[in-house]
Amino acid sequence: MIFRFHYPKSYCFLLSLVLIMLGCSRNEKRDLKSNLRPVIGLITDFSTKDPYVSQMKGVIYSLDPYARVIDLNHEIDPFNLAEAAFIVDQASREFPADSIFIAVIDPGVGTDRKAILFESKARKFYIGPDNGIFSLVMDREGIMGAWVLDKPEIWRNRQPSQTFHGRDIFSPVAAFLSKGGKPQNVGSKVSQEKLHFLSFSPAxxxxxxxxxxxxxxxxxxxxxxxxxxxxxxxxxxxxxxxxxxxxxxxxxxxxxxxxxxxxxxxxxxxxxxxxxxxxxxxxxxxxxxxxxxxxxxxxxx
Amino acid sequence: MIFRFHYPKSYCFLLSLVLIMLGCSRNEKRDLKSNLRPVIGLITDFSTKDPYVSQMKGVIYSLDPYARVIDLNHEIDPFNLAEAAFIVDQASREFPADSIFIAVIDPGVGTDRKAILFESKARKFYIGPDNGIFSLVMDREGIMGAWVLDKPEIWRNRQPSQTFHGRDIFSPVAAFLSKGGKPQNVGSKVSQEKLHFLSFSPAxxxxxxxxxxxxxxxxxxxxxxxxxxxxxxxxxxxxxxxxxxxxxxxxxxxxxxxxxxxxxxxxxxxxxxxxxxxxxxxxxxxxxxxxxxxxxxxxxx
Amino acid sequence: MIFRFHYPKSYCFLLSLVLIMLGCSRNEKRDLKSNLRPVIGLITDFSTKDPYVSQMKGVIYSLDPYARVIDLNHEIDPFNLAEAAFIVDQASREFPADSIFIAVIDPGVGTDRKAILFESKARKFYIGPDNGIFSLVMDREGIMGAWVLDKPEIWRNRQPSQTFHGRDIFSPVAAFLSKGGKPQNVGSKVSQEKLHFLSFSPAxxxxxxxxxxxxxxxxxxxxxxxxxxxxxxxxxxxxxxxxxxxxxxxxxxxxxxxxxxxxxxxxxxxxxxxxxxxxxxxxxxxxxxxxxxxxxxxxxx
The missing domain is CATH 2.40.30.90 (Bacterial fluorinating enzyme like)
Structure with a gap:
């Protein structure tokens, strides 16, 4: 009888405990894994005067309301790939693993230059044109993997503009990663040898x-x-x-x-x-x- | 007796369940509906050199600690309403429903020009002076409703400065919406015919x-x-x-x-x-x- | 028997309630006290063209993934301490209690000029060099306490660079406060008389x-x-x-x-x-x- 009296109490207590723990851990996971986004840092030669950066932000927040977009640099000397490579390397170096960077210094937009995502060995993600602007950061952090952005189903739309891949391709890919998407799902793997590097002669x-x-x-x-x-x-x-x-x-x-x-x-x-x-x-x-x-x-x- | 033995257990179990669900849904709602704020995008001719944008951010974070303020453009050519209309339209177009925009290109501040909130048919919210800077976005997104900001009880204080409505009126109204306030509670409804439009002759x-x-x-x-x-x-x-x-x-x-x-x-x-x-x-x-x-x-x- | 029947039920009910309240309040506290960060406002003469501001952001997000860093002003006239004092005062004034500011206008970096944190009577926190740039905000908000940043264990590393304390000392201290660290744990208390003030002659x-x-x-x-x-x-x-x-x-x-x-x-x-x-x-x-x-x-x- 004692047992039977205690049975519901214990059962109930344990059940509550389990349910509460489930509830809490669900919250924990949602907060830490899903709702706390890695930052998405923007590096462009767009200036802050023109509306292009705003449009990229709009696309990202549309696709991922939880996104955390931050401005890093919009004043790269237009089309200066060597300066871009220097800034991408210097601006990204202190950020933690999981951080996402979009770099848009892209004079060849709309041509057959590749658009890529690369993951560094520091587990950071870099999205942009394959024109050499990632040369220095690839040197410093190493390349874990690289993918050509060839899956239109995750872009802003299947017919991207010919002049603004920052908005139509790179931003949607960043939002995809921000929400927890895997790098291998943004496109086809590409080997390091096929990537474009700028040559910086050492001192x-x-x-x-x-x-x-x-x-x-x-x-x-x-x-x-x-x-x-x-x-x-x-x-x-x-x-x-x-x-x-x-x-x-x-x-x-x-x-x-x-x-x-x-x-x-x-x-x-x-x-x-x-x-x-x-x-x-x-x-x-x-x-x-x-x-x-x-x-x-x-x-x- | 079986029933009576089970009664407390079931009761307790159900009660726990209900309470936990209430707890969770309260969290859910707070997280999704209340704590995840729509972004508030700032568009001004204030430059980023002067302290005016910082003061607007300070007011918004004071009134809504959960706010998510983002910079869109502070380099509109001073007092250039046509350029402002172009930038407001272009900078806002990619943002999702619920987004809030404050536009402060306001040479007539302190005169009898109206201060307005308008909600577009895309369910975005635009706050600023009624001097035509919303002409192009109103054209593109359509007007769902517009209100004159005439409720001093939600402003920074009841005696706003004569020279900085961006800080004293527009920012508090944005914080009010950010926290879930309804547009109809920021002021008196105003009909479209009474709003100021810039004329852009088409090609x-x-x-x-x-x-x-x-x-x-x-x-x-x-x-x-x-x-x-x-x-x-x-x-x-x-x-x-x-x-x-x-x-x-x-x-x-x-x-x-x-x-x-x-x-x-x-x-x-x-x-x-x-x-x-x-x-x-x-x-x-x-x-x-x-x-x-x-x-x-x-x-x- | 009635009592004994009700005992487990009540016990269980109360227990559930207490546990749920604990759970909720834990969530509440985590959300409000731990996960919702005060904003960290950056004021520098670094420009937004160079990579220095990005490096500060990277350090802060590395040390506190929940941080909320916002740009206030990066266009202070280089090394102009009087202008810096004006901007620090004007840019910070509308922000709520708990806000954290890093000000880096620091021509004396690497010399024996002190690095300080001061807490104002408005309960805001200011981090930067002790070269007078806080003179006006100290006047306006009053000084609750000030500390010399002399605890290398909370810095980016124990051997900070001689030219960039914004990254190596000030940013880690801001992240420490952002996570809930106490001001008295960043360094040794310093009395107001030992701080450097700029003299502004009144009208x-x-x-x-x-x-x-x-x-x-x-x-x-x-x-x-x-x-x-x-x-x-x-x-x-x-x-x-x-x-x-x-x-x-x-x-x-x-x-x-x-x-x-x-x-x-x-x-x-x-x-x-x-x-x-x-x-x-x-x-x-x-x-x-x-x-x-x-x-x-x-x-x-």
């Missing part, structure tokens, strides 16, 4: 000097070179170097941070991404050297 | 030619005209046309996409919104024609 | 005139002065004043809003933040007066 040692290139000039006028930390031992804090860009050669100390230089004076330092940077304390090194991205430079001890 | 056929206007010049220098797809049969891929803007007349092929043109050469194509666009492959057609929005043009076969 | 009455300074020139060309509402009684709607900036003196009426002035004509009004503003209806007062932030001005009755 090299020539005699006693370093021959290098300007990767990027930032809006302060800092000149970011392709010389990585550790290439030569004599580019180190405390040493005085000579920097030659075009017809201009200047002596410059190697310092730790901008403020180690007198105001307006030129120096070099290893920047926060590990590249050698030519800078001026609160001034523009690029103006002094008339430098822009892509030009060559020499550094002499 | 027309004059003799053998098309007379049209420049709707917008984008940052690439593409010239977007008001000639819709299908107006005349002879503007089609493969044909050579003559384009006349001001004193400049140039021959231009009609192509499918930018890359069909030689680098730097002028052509025309139907763009991703269905308008005829005069473009140059990786160059600026606007510079070639010295064109800006609002000017007239002729296209000859 | 003053000299004889019959007001001597003041330009706080900011906005992108319309409106000149925002440091003259607060109520300083003198004769600056009021309807009165005609004389405004002197540098060598230029002009008569200007005091009006309620921009449209009260003829197109292109100069006037003054109290703006939406309560400061006296010199404006031109759809024109640039700054161009007329050749004014920029920091310059002095006189207003005569």
């Amino acid at each position: 090299s040692i020539i005699g006693e000097s370093v021959s290098a290139q300007v990767l990027y000039v930032d809006h302060y006028g800092n000149i970011i070179t392709n010389i990585p930390l550790g290439l030569v031992s004599w580019i180190k804090e405390g040493n005085l170097l000579r920097i030659q860009i075009g017809k201009i050669t200047l002596a410059a100390p190697c310092v730790k941070t901008y403020s180690d230089l007198p105001l307006g004076k030129i120096g070099v330092l290893y920047n926060s991404s590990g590249y050698l940077e030519i800078a001026s304390n609160q001034g523009s090194a690029a103006k002094v050297f008339k430098a822009q991205s892509g030009v060559s430079l020499l550094i002499h001890p | 027309s056929i004059i003799g053998e030619s098309v007379s049209a206007q420049v709707l917008y010049v984008d940052h690439y220098g593409n010239i977007i005209t008001n000639i819709p797809l299908g107006l005349v049969s002879w503007i089609k891929e493969g044909n050579l046309l003559r384009i006349q803007i001001g004193k400049i007349t140039l021959a231009a092929p009609c192509v499918k996409t930018y890359s069909d043109l030689p680098l730097g050469k002028i052509g025309v194509l139907y763009n991703s919104s269905g308008y005829l666009e005069i473009a140059s492959n990786q160059g600026s057609a606007a510079k070639v024609f010295k064109a800006q929005s609002g000017v007239s043009l002729l296209i000859h076969p | 003053s009455i000299i004889g019959e005139s007001v001597s003041a300074q330009v706080l900011y020139v906005d992108h319309y060309g409106n000149i925002i002065t440091n003259i607060p509402l109520g300083l003198v009684s004769w600056i009021k709607e309807g009165n005609l004043l004389r405004i002197q900036i540098g060598k230029i003196t002009l008569a200007a009426p005091c009006v309620k809003t921009y449209s009260d002035l003829p197109l292109g004509k100069i006037g003054v009004l109290y703006n939406s933040s309560g400061y006296l503003e010199i404006a031109s209806n759809q024109g640039s007062a700054a161009k007329v007066f050749k004014a920029q932030s920091g310059v002095s001005l006189l207003i005569h009755p």
Whole structure:
């Protein structure tokens, strides 16, 4: 009788517990796996003045109301693939696994250039034209897999415009991944050898000097070179170097941070991404050297 | 006795079930209906340099912590209502039902110009001054209803500033809708006839030619005209046309996409919104024609 | 027997209720306290062209996937601490309690300038260099507490770069707060007297005139002065004043809003933040007066 009295109580209690746990875990899963979206970062040369970025956002939110779209960069120099490759690499590097990036610097839109998704070994997803803009991030993060976007059934519509794949193809594919779609379901696998890469010649040692290139000039006028930390031992804090860009050669100390230089004076330092940077304390090194991205430079001890 | 033994168990079980379902459905509703907000898109001529957009965001997040505010465009040419109408129409078109837009291009702020909310037949909500900036989106999406914002009890405060209704009136109304408020509760219904419209003269056929206007010049220098797809049969891929803007007349092929043109050469194509666009492959057609929005043009076969 | 029959039922019912309430309140708390993040607003002089803002966003989302990062301003005039102080104050003022702000205008990065978190009496959190950029917001909101960021265990890594504390220190601290971390756990308490303040001389009455300074020139060309509402009684709607900036003196009426002035004509009004503003209806007062932030001005009755 005791047992029978306790039976319903225990049964009921356990049942409640199980049901509540089911309920909670359902919530847990919905929150964490389904409703909390990875961010979708947008990198374009569209500017923020024109309506194109807004249209991409509209497509993504239409297909996935839970999406979390964030602006990364819309001011890539139009059609400048090398700068795009640099920005895609630099802008994406700190993001966590599962993040999705759409990059639209796409002068060949509407031609037979491929549209691709690639998944890096850091488990991040990159969507855009196969024109080399992913070269540097592919180098840094490695390629886990790549797919050609050839499944119109997940696009905005089956007849995409010839001039705006960012809206009609890349954004729907990003929304598809955002909702939990698998990369292998966006198109046909493509091997690494068939992808387009830009060639970036690395910095090299020539005699006693370093021959290098300007990767990027930032809006302060800092000149970011392709010389990585550790290439030569004599580019180190405390040493005085000579920097030659075009017809201009200047002596410059190697310092730790901008403020180690007198105001307006030129120096070099290893920047926060590990590249050698030519800078001026609160001034523009690029103006002094008339430098822009892509030009060559020499550094002499 | 069996019944009476089972009674508490069943009762308890059912009760648990009902309570859990209530709990879950409450969560469900809160998550889906209440906590997942429609996006609030901001379109202004405020620039991103000044603090005005930040203040609007602050007001919205203060009134609705769950709000999802996104930037669409803050670089409308100051006070340019025709450009604003174009951008509001183009920037909003891909967004889903329930989306909310605030448009602040408002040279008449503080005068007796009306402040309105209008709901389109696509079930999207547009908030801003009644100065014509919604003309094109009203045309495209249709008007379901419109209301004059005359209920100070839902504003930031009852004495709004005379110079910043974007912060004091439009943002609170957007937060009100974001939280699930009904459009009819933001103010008095106003009939369509009492709203202000900008007149955009449509492209027309004059003799053998098309007379049209420049709707917008984008940052690439593409010239977007008001000639819709299908107006005349002879503007089609493969044909050579003559384009006349001001004193400049140039021959231009009609192509499918930018890359069909030689680098730097002028052509025309139907763009991703269905308008005829005069473009140059990786160059600026606007510079070639010295064109800006609002000017007239002729296209000859 | 009745009692014993009811015992399990009641017990079970109450137990269910308690468990469900626990479950719900756990959800409630997770949703409201844990998963619904306060916004993290970014204010920098990084521009949106360079990859630095993206890297900060990446760090924050890596450390707190639930974070809600919003852009406030990335176009502060580089290294202009006075303008930064104005923008930080104006951009943050409408945000609710719990909001987090990162301000990176940091010419002294890598030197011994302190990095701080301060909590205002409005319960908002401000993270950045201790170089005076928080002067105006500290004045307006008051200081509840301030801490020096000296706990490397919550940074991006224990060896932060010497040139980018926005990424390596400020962003991780913001993510720490976003996840519910306490301000006292980010570093050592620092007293108000040890913080760096910029000196802003207030507007003053000299004889019959007001001597003041330009706080900011906005992108319309409106000149925002440091003259607060109520300083003198004769600056009021309807009165005609004389405004002197540098060598230029002009008569200007005091009006309620921009449209009260003829197109292109100069006037003054109290703006939406309560400061006296010199404006031109759809024109640039700054161009007329050749004014920029920091310059002095006189207003005569």
